[in-house]
Structures are given as C-alpha cells and as structure tokens.
Amino acid sequence: MEIDKAIRESDDRWLKTKYNKAIYVIQRALALYSIEEVAFSFNGGKDSTVLLHLLRAGYFLHKGGQNCANGGPSDFPIRTIYFESSSAFPEINSFTYDAAANYGLQMDIISTDFKSGLEALLKANPIRAIFLGVRIGDPTAVGQEQFSPSSVGWPPFMRVNPILDWSYRDVWAFLLACKVQYCSLYDQGYTSIGSIHDTVPNALLSVSNSLSSEEKFRPAYLLSDGRLERAGRVNKFSSGSGHSPSFSNGLISADLHKNSLLTASAIAVGDEILLGIVEDQLGPLLCKKLHSIGWSMSQTVVVRNDVDSVAEEVERKSSTNDLVFIYGGIGPLHSDLTLAGVAKAFGVRLAPDEEFEEYLRSVIGDYCPSDRNEMALLPEGITELLHHEKLAVPLIKCKNIIVLTATNLMELETQWDCLIELTRSSDILAVMEPYVSRLLKTDLSDVATAKPLSKLCLEFPDLHIKATCDKKI
Ligand SMILES: Cc1cc2nc3c(=O)[nH]c(=O)nc-3n(C[C@H](O)[C@H](O)[C@H](O)COP(=O)(O)O)c2cc1C
Ligand SMILES: Nc1ncnc2c1ncn2[C@@H]1O[C@H](COP(=O)(O)OP(=O)(O)OP(=O)(O)O)[C@@H](O)[C@H]1O
Numbered sequence: 001m002e003i004d005k006a007i008r009e010s011d012d013r014w015l016k017t018k019y020n021k022a023i024y025v026i027q028r029a030l031a032l033y034s035i036e037e038v039a040f041s042f043n044g045g046k047d048s049t050v051l052l053h054l055l056r057a058g059y060f061l062h063k064g065g066q067n068c069a070n071g072g073p074s075d076f077p078i079r080t081i082y083f084e085s086s087s088a089f090p091e092i093n094s095f096t097y098d099a100a101a102n103y104g105l106q107m108d109i110i111s112t113d114f115k116s117g118l119e120a121l122l123k124a125n126p127i128r129a130i131f132l133g134v135r136i137g138d139p140t141a142v143g144q145e146q147f148s149p150s151s152v153g154w155p156p157f158m159r160v161n162p163i164l165d166w167s168y169r170d171v172w173a174f175l176l177a178c179k180v181q182y183c184s185l186y187d188q189g190y191t192s193i194g195s196i197h198d199t200v201p202n203a204l205l206s207v208s209n210s211l212s213s214e215e216k217f218r219p220a221y222l223l224s225d226g227r228l229e230r231a232g233r234v235n236k237f238s239s240g241s242g243h244s245p246s247f248s249n250g251l252i253s254a255d256l257h258k259n260s261l262l263t264a265s266a267i268a269v270g271d272e273i274l275l276g277i278v279e280d281q282l283g284p285l286l287c288k289k290l291h292s293i294g295w296s297m298s299q300t301v302v303v304r305n306d307v308d309s310v311a312e313e314v315e316r317k318s319s320t321n322d323l324v325f326i327y328g329g330i331g332p333l334h335s336d337l338t339l340a341g342v343a344k345a346f347g348v349r350l351a352p353d354e355e356f357e358e359y360l361r362s363v364i365g366d367y368c369p370s371d372r373n374e375m376a377l378l379p380e381g382i383t384e385l386l387h388h389e390k391l392a393v394p395l396i397k398c399k400n401i402i403v404l405t406a407t408n409l410m411e412l413e414t415q416w417d418c419l420i421e422l423t424r425s426s427d428i429l430a431v432m433e434p435y436v437s438r439l440l441k442t443d444l445s446d447v448a449t450a451k452p453l454s455k456l457c458l459e460f461p462d463l464h465i466k467a468t469c470d471k472k473i
C-alpha cells in the first residue's frame with residue numbers, strides 16, 4: 001500500500017524505525033483483539049491523522065496485503081469515534097468529515113463528554129481496545145505505555161498508543177514523506193490544536209512583516225523545537241485580558257519568544273574530522289557568533305564526505321531550522337561532495353554557473369583539474385550568490401543553507417563579518433538581541449546545587465542553567 005511504500009522508499013532511517021515499531025504495536029493489537037473489539041479515536045489533529053494512516057497500513061499488512069484496490073485497502077472496518085464539540089475549530093470538523101469520506105471511515109459521532117460517551121459506546125458494542133494518537137510529552141501521556149488499561153473510574157478498555165514514542169519531528173516527517181493531507185490550521189501556524197477557546201497560532205512561528213498589520217505564521221512543520229508545540233495553547237487559568245495570552249507551558253515567556261524564534265544548525269563535512277585527525281574548530285566559533293546575535297543553535301554535527309550522508313543531514317536540518325551552515329568538502333578534489341549533497345537534498349541537479357566560474361577564474365586562474373571547472377557546478381535553481389567586496393568568491397546560499405568556504409578560523413571571521421554586513425541590505429540573517437550569559441564557578445557538588453538551581457529555574461522561566469562537570473553556568 002502507498003503509505004508502506006512511501007516509508008520504505010524514504011531514506012529517513014529514523015522514521016522507518018518509528019514506523020516499524022508503530023506498525024508492530026498495531027499488528028499485535030489486531031492479533032489480540034477481533035476487528036469488532038477495536039476502535040480508533042480520531043479527532044482530525046495531526047497525531048490522530050498520523051495514526052489514521054498507520055492503522056490503514058497496519059490493517060492492510062495484518063490482512064496479508066489482501067483486500068486492496070488501487071494499492072490501498074478498499075475498506076477500513078475499524079470503528080472510528082469522534083467526540084464532536086461546539087468549541088472545535090470548523091477547520092478541524094471539516095477535515096475530520098472529509099477524511100471520513102475519503103477513507104471510508106465508519107464514524108461514531110459522540111456529542112457528550114469523553115467518559116459518559118465511552119460508557120454508552122462500550123455498553124452498546126463489544127469494544128475492548130481503543131487506538132489513540134497520544135504521544136510522550138502530551139499532558140495525558142503521563143504514566144502511559146503502548147498498551148495501557150483505562151484509568152480507574154473509566155469504563156474498562158485497553159488504550160493502545162502506537163505513536164507514544166514519536167516526537168513532533170517524527171509526526172511531521174511522516175506526514176510530509178507520505179504526502180497525506182492534514183488539517184489546514186497546521187499551515188497557519190497552529191502546532192497543537194485544542195478548542196477555539198484555548199488555542200492560538202504558535203508565536204514561535206510568527207513572521208513579522210512591517211508592511212502589513214496582519215500577523216502571519218509559518219507552517220507547523222517548521223517549528224524547530226518540538227518541545228514547544230503546545231506554546232499556542234492559552235493558559236486556561238490565565239487571568240490576563242486576553243490581548244496578550246500567556247501560555248500553558250511555563251517555560252515560555254515573552255522574552256524567550258523573542259530569542260528562540262530563530263534556530264540554526266551547523267554541518268561539518270569531513271572524514272578527517274571523523275577519523276580524529278583534524279579537530280573541527282569552525283563549529284564552536286559559529287555557535288559563539290550566532291549566540292552573540294540572539295540565535296539559538298540547535299545542533300552541530302559532523303558527517304562523512306559522501307553525497308548521501310550530506311544530503312540526509314541537509315534535508316533533516318533544513319526542515320527543522322531557520323538556517324543551516326555547512327562547511328568542509330568544498331573544493332576541486334573529487335572527494336569534495338558537499339554541493340552535490342545539498343543538490344540531492346533538494347532534489348535538483350548540479351549545473352554549471354557561469355557567474356561563479358568567472359569568480360573562480362579570477363582566483364585560481366585557468367587552472368582546472370578536469371575539463372570543466374567542477375567547483376563552478378552549483379545546485380540548479382535554488383542557488384543565490386552572496387557578494388561582498390571583501391570576498392574574492394561569493395558565499396553560496398541554497399534555500400536556507402549557507403555554504404561556507406572557510407577552512408580556518410580567520411576565514412570564518414571574515415565570511416561571518418561579510419554575512420552580517422550583507423544582512424543590513426537583505427534578510428539573510430536577522431540580528432536580534434544577544435543572549436546574556438554568565439559563568440559561575442563553585443566547589444559545591446551537583447547534589448548540593450541541584451535544589452537551589454531548580455528553584456531558580458521555577459522562579460525565572462527564561463533562565464537557562466547549564467552545568468558542566470567542573471563548573472556551573
Ligand atoms: C478514547 C479516549 C479514552 C480516554 N481514556 C482515558 C482514561 O482512561 N483515563 C483518563 O484519565 N482520561 C482518558 N481520556 C481523556 C484524555 O486523557 C484527555 O483528558 C482528553 O483527551 C482531553 O485532552 P485535552 O484536555 O488535551 O483536550 C480518554 C480520552 C479518549 C478520547
Ligand atoms: N475529540 C476527540 N475525538 C476523538 N479522539 C480524540 C479527541 N480528542 C483527543 N482524541 C484522541 O486523543 C489523541 C491525543 O489528542 P491530541 O490533541 O494530543 O492530539 P491530536 O489532536 O491528534 O494532535 P494535536 O496535538 O496537533 O492537537 C488524539 O490523537 C485522539 O486519538
């Protein structure tokens with residue numbers, strides 16, 4: 001079936017593992033319970049949309065690949081329950097009903113609260129297990145496992161949570177890899193959807209535009225830190241006026257919003273680093289530079305100098321970061337494959353760029369190790385050259401990837417300064433308020449400092465305390 005095929009053909013190994021584990025849970029549940037004894041709790045949210053497709057694939061595989069029309073199961077006999085509410089977003093309602101029609105779901109629409117609705121449903125039907133799209137990190141996931149009996153006081157049934165261990169990233173990697181439809185609200189900056197009374201777009205996805213008074217938001221899949229997916233949930237207990245919502249996640253304050261808006265990653269390409277022959281010095285300097293302009297650095301990684309390793313990492317990082325810096329593996333050697341990896345990540349070919357070739361000629365003359373100057377091949381259609389008078393060769397920008405040609409700290413300093421200057425005339429790298437860092441040293445043990453530090457964190461939610469083995473920052 002098409003979902004199973006899409007995942008098998010994807011080169012996201014992490015997603016494949018998560019998919020296989022979820023399918024395993026579904027298949028074990030279908031082996032344990034008859035089809036009349038299971039139900040699927042579907043509400044049109046992103047997690048339950050993932051589960052819908054996993055269940056369809058799991059059921060199809062459970063049936064041994066039979067019962068298929070046009071590459072998918074022709075029927076989906078698992079009873080689907082939707083707790084309808086007048087405070088649900090109309091977009092959620094219409095997506096749920098559209099999905100029901102598109103996938104032939106047999107819907108039970110329940111208009112009472114969860115508990116009494118389930119009591120009535122279980123009285124009238126032999127249901128013993130219910131599939132839910134609950135994930136670790138959801139407030140309701142606490143204490144749950146893949147198979148968890150319902151709580152005391154609830155009617156007796158098994159809660160089956162096939163995507164319990166999926167992260168926010170996994171959810172979006174799945175929905176995008178399978179190219180399935182999801183509720184339109186997620187393209188408008190909503191990252192987790194409750195009711196119309198408690199959910200707003202996630203401020204971390206806001207795009208400020210001075211020309212328009214209307215606030216715009218980037219799509220949910222661009223949220224780089226999945227821990228903040230519930231930042232768009234308005235605190236039910238807030239006593240505010242409603243004009244400046246406070247958020248249910250205590251970690252978020254207005255100041256933190258400002259500073260964690262933009263996230264970058266750095267990819268160092270080089271077998272020599274992985275072999276331990278050379279140390280990566282550029283990554284730490286980039287972290288310092290980005291930190292100094294208020295950006296949050298989510299990761300620095302080192303990858304092998306081969307096209308697939310580079311492509312995989314670029315694809316992963318570009319979808320979860322605002323900007324990605326990549327260096328190493330750029331040059332005339334046959335082993336310099338970084339640009340080929342960037343091209344592959346975006347599904348374009350490497351094509352000769354005359355303008356770039358001209359620059360290279362001015363630097364290296366007519367010397368060329370092969371017929372064509374391979375260094376002048378750039379990812380086609382997605383490349384922008386960033387010119388600066390201090391740079392003999394322009395920097396290369398492919399979508400949100402900045403390719404740095406620097407090979408040492410001095411060159412990186414120069415390229416960074418040029419980027420910052422270029423930012424004044426374009427929007428490559430927004431310069432924000434810097435983070436303020438303080439280094440505190442103490443002889444006290446971790447055990448002695450743990451309690452006062454936790455207290456500080458609670459009192460000042462936008463304070464980040466990081467401890468290292470011999471110092472506390
Ligand atoms: C099918 C189904 C089964 C549930 N089972 C339980 C349960 O066993 N114990 C429980 O405390 N809550 C149960 N709940 C309620 C949820 O944990 C949670 O309160 C509900 O999804 C509302 O979440 P929200 O406040 O984020 O909208 C169940 C909900 C559904 C839809
Ligand atoms: N109104 C509802 N009707 C049926 N099932 C529901 C309802 N609300 C929640 N559920 C079940 O609980 C699960 C967890 O809900 P939750 O809101 O965390 O996820 P979601 O709605 O799928 O995605 P999102 O986090 O983006 O809102 C859902 O995936 C679904 O299985």
Ligand SMILES: [Mg+2]
Pocket residue numbers: 043045192193194
């Ligand atoms: Mg939801």
